[in-house]
Amino acid sequence: MTYVALALLIGLIVAALVLARHVRRLRAVLVGFTEGDYRLRLPSSALLGTSVNVLGDRLVELRDSQRSFVADASHQLRNPLVALQLRLENLEPHVRPEGLGKMESALREATRMSLILNALMTMARGEGRADARQPVDVAAVLEDRMASWRPITAVAGVDLLIKPCTGLWATALPAAVDQILDVFIDNALRVSPAGSTIQLFAEATLHQVRLFCRDEGPGMNPADAARACERYWRGTQRRDTDGAGLGLAIAAGLARASDGWIALNPAPASGTDAVLVLRTAQSTVDDREV
CATH class of the missing domain: 1.10.287.130 (Signal transduction histidine kinase, dimerisation/phosphotransfer (DHp) domain)
Incomplete structure (x- = not known):
């Protein structure tokens, strides 16, 4: 060379x-x-x-x-x-x-x-200071949102149910969980056919509490689910519905401010699982596996 x-x-x-x-x-x-x-x-x-x-x-x-x-x-x-x-x-x-x-x-x-x-x-x-977050009684919030939404879902012929989940506490900004669940329920109701059911329930791991809103609608394709939290984005499957495309973006912002996040996953049978993941009130470890 x-x-x-x-x-x-x-x-x-x-x-x-x-x-x-x-x-x-x-x-x-x-x-x-x-x-x-x-x-x-x-x-x-x-x-x-x-x-x-x-x-x-x-x-x-x-x-x-x-x-x-x-x-x-x-x-x-x-x-x-x-x-x-x-x-x-x-x-x-x-x-x-x-x-x-x-x-x-x-x-x-x-x-x-x-x-x-x-x-x-x-x-x-x-985006939410840590000292602004407070313990949230998950069961109490689920029951309160069910009581508020049941008259509305009944008019649409959709049943709204919750599964018992006492003793679960998460940390979040005040009223953030309420507002995120309102977005989940509102979106689920838009796609739920008459005679179907919307379920609210929660599960806990050592460091996380996961709140679910499960509908029996047509579900979301992976591309739509990946972009659903973008501002003003309304999806490719149902463009005939009302709304500005802001609900899930605001919900995602509130979840982040509460040191959590939201996910949209396929439900086990049909429909969509809208999931809010938060730290437990006792958690100090960042466990981010969904």
């Missing part, structure tokens, strides 16, 4: 090593972006450094804009909601005894909406 060929070979090896180093750094930054860490940057001299850094700046702008909108909308809705609660409370002396139960249900829903606004504002301030 001549000295020229040897020098050329060494040059190619060095270039390959430098390129591999740049690719590793580029990959690390892009993986960080996909996981929500937009602070990572590349030196401007690196491979695609300037373009990647501009992308990171744009992602930060979009994230901050979304957080500002959520915070502003939640703040603006709070005062009318407080006024509604006061009006409902002032109605009590004028409500007949047989109507008190319905009025109390309306008050509970108004209170729950206040908690939801607080959860959205907490999420907007930074």
